[in-house]
Amino acid sequence: MSPTEILADPLDVMARLLAPEGKQNPYPLYEEMRAHGPVVDVGGVHVFVTGHAECARALRDPDLLSTDAAVQDVKLPGWRDHSSWYWLTKNMLFSNDPDHERFRRFFGSAFAARSVAAWQPMVERRAEDAVRNVAALGASGETVDLVPEFTFRMATGVIGELLGIPDEDHAGLRTIVGDITLALEPIGDLAQLVPGDGAMDRLAEYFQELVARRRATPGPDLTSMFIKARDAGGELTDEELVANLMLLLVAAAEAPQDLLSNMVRLALEHPAKGAELRDVPQAAAGFVEEALRYDPAVQALNRVASRDLEFFGVKVAAGVPLTLLIAAGNRDPRRFSEPHVFDPSREDNQPLTFSGGMHYCLGAALARMSAETAVPRLLSRLPDMALVGTPTFRNQIVQRGHDRLLVTTG
Ligand code: HEM
Numbered sequence: 001m002s003p004t005e006i007l008a009d010p011l012d013v014m015a016r017l018l019a020p021e022g023k024q025n026p027y028p029l030y031e032e033m034r035a036h037g038p039v040v041d042v043g044g045v046h047v048f049v050t051g052h053a054e055c056a057r058a059l060r061d062p063d064l065l066s067t068d069a070a071v072q073d074v075k076l077p078g079w080r081d082h083s084s085w086y087w088l089t090k091n092m093l094f095s096n097d098p099d100h101e102r103f104r105r106f107f108g109s110a111f112a113a114r115s116v117a118a119w120q121p122m123v124e125r126r127a128e129d130a131v132r133n134v135a136a137l138g139a140s141g142e143t144v145d146l147v148p149e150f151t152f153r154m155a156t157g158v159i160g161e162l163l164g165i166p167d168e169d170h171a172g173l174r175t176i177v178g179d180i181t182l183a184l185e186p187i188g189d190l191a192q193l194v195p196g197d198g199a200m201d202r203l204a205e206y207f208q209e210l211v212a213r214r215r216a217t218p219g220p221d222l223t224s225m226f227i228k229a230r231d232a233g234g235e236l237t238d239e240e241l242v243a244n245l246m247l248l249l250v251a252a253a254e255a256p257q258d259l260l261s262n263m264v265r266l267a268l269e270h271p272a273k274g275a276e277l278r279d280v281p282q283a284a285a286g287f288v289e290e291a292l293r294y295d296p297a298v299q300a301l302n303r304v305a306s307r308d309l310e311f312f313g314v315k316v317a318a319g320v321p322l323t324l325l326i327a328a329g330n331r332d333p334r335r336f337s338e339p340h341v342f343d344p345s346r347e348d349n350q351p352l353t354f355s356g357g358m359h360y361c362l363g364a365a366l367a368r369m370s371a372e373t374a375v376p377r378l379l380s381r382l383p384d385m386a387l388v389g390t391p392t393f394r395n396q397i398v399q400r401g402h403d404r405l406l407v408t409t410g
Contacts, residue, residue, distance in 0.1 A: 010036055010040050011042060014033075023396060030327060031328075031331075033050050033328060034328055034332075038053070038312065038332070041314045046322075047314060047320060048325060049325060050332070051329060051335075052329040053334075055301075059355055059356035060356055061303075061311075063306050063307055064322060065303060065304050066093065066096055067302055067304065068094055069089040076187060079190070079193075082197050084193050084197045084200045085193065087200050090240050091103070092362075093251075104358070105235075106226075106236050110226075119158075119162070119366065123158055123373050124373055126157035127373045127378075129157060130154040131378050131381050134146065134378065135409060138382070138410075146405040146406075147261055151256075151257035151261045151405070154257070155254075155257040157170065158370055161221075162221065163249060164221025165210065173206075173253070176199040177203075180196050180250050181250065181254050182396070183196030183197075184399060185398050186398070200246070204246065207249075211227060211241065211242060226241060227241070252366070254297075254399060255367070256363075256371070258400060260374060261402040261405045262295045262401065263375045264379075265402065265405060266342060267287075268385065277376055278376055278379035284375075286344040287344040289346075289349045290342060290343060290349060291344075292330075292353040293346075294342045296352075297353065298353060298400075299325070299326065299397060299399075299400050300327065302322070302323060303324060305317065326351075326355075327400075383410070384409070385409050388407060389406055
């Protein structure tokens with residue numbers, strides 16, 4: 001940008017990001033924000049972070065807190081009357097130490113690399129089920145919406161089986177899970193929380209019943225395993241158990257389905273790269289990583305300064321919120337050459353999409369394995385699949401994914 005060009009005010013850029021057009025294509029707006037630098041101070045009351053190294057450092061800084069109950073008391077007075085955030089602040093994602101460390105110790109080992117590797121046959125079975133479903137629906141030439149029929153079915157099939165949620169309940173959970181993610185969007189008015197509140201109440205009731213059922217009749221699932229560990233003296237209340245089970249379902253259903261639909265769209269929009277993904281098994285890992293970088297399912301993360309500090313030369317007072325625009329960090333030209341080009345053969349590709357530091361995504365290995373398994377299988381089974389119309393995205397900025405993804409299967 002030349003010195004004579006006038007920079008748009010960061011708050012104006014943010015306002016345009018929150019408008020429907022901004023949510024459909026936020027990437028040019030991230031560049032407008034980046035023009036102010038990798039760390040953008042807005043009058044000492046808010047900080048936006050656009051740089052890759054700066055986001056990575058923020059995620060590992062113990063003085064930058066996740067939005068727990070104490071933080072929310074300052075940021076969003078009145079939140080305690082809303083069940084969405086009541087439950088969210090009881091899970092590990094919206095906790096800080098010592099609670100976070102206690103939760104991570106309790107739930108973390110279930111997702112260790114060895115467990116995830118043992119789930120591969122189950123993931124393949126679920127991928128086969130989702131692919132067969134699309135093939136059957138598309139066989140008569142009808143248009144198929146991949147979001148409910150492939151991506152949600154796959155993502156919920158995997159986490160549902162792990163948590164012991166019966167298959168017949170999966171479809172009913174789709175709207176509930178989607179509505180809960182609305183509570184994670186920037187909140188201007190507490191009324192925005194109402195859809196998330198209703199959904200959270202229904203999901204809490206569902207999991208309270210599931211926990212009661214599995215306590216009476218344990219199965220081979222993680223819910224039964226967590227109940228057993230808690231009842232044997234594990235450091236966790238029953239409410240915290242339910243809150244974290246809900247987190248596991250929502251986290252493993254929503255972002256993974258967005259990753260899957262973004263991957264299918266990218267494969268169809270870039271036919272040569274899609275063919276490689278379909279035909280060369282070794283290409284899958286690079287394709288997944290680049291989809292995570294180029295069009296991430298999670299675009300932004302929030303942190304709050306726990307004390308007065310200096311962050312890359314910017315003075316940040318205690319209580320000031322930082323918005324880490326990780327999707328902008330993923331396109332930082334100082335870190336990635338040709339950042340706006342979708343290139344699955346990139347070397348040393350380290351997107352910020354699974355976060356970093358102590359909140360690093362617990363399901364990253366499972367999400368990668370599921371995506372590497374399901375999407376090539378879909379493309380091989382249905383090589384003539386084609387997009388119908390221009391895909392659109394949900395009206396959300398934090399959690400980005402297609403609302404519908406219409407295809408014909410050939
Ligand atoms: C493409 C798929 C996924 C993406 C992009 C994603 C992204 C993220 C991000 C960005 C965070 C950290 C947020 C922060 O630092 O504030 C996170 C945390 C978390 N994710 Fe994922 N996730 C995905 C899949 C999954 C799956 C499959 C599971 C469950 C098996 C899962 C479970 C969790 C949990 C439990 C946390 C909280 C970790 C903590 O606070 O210590 N995620 N995820």
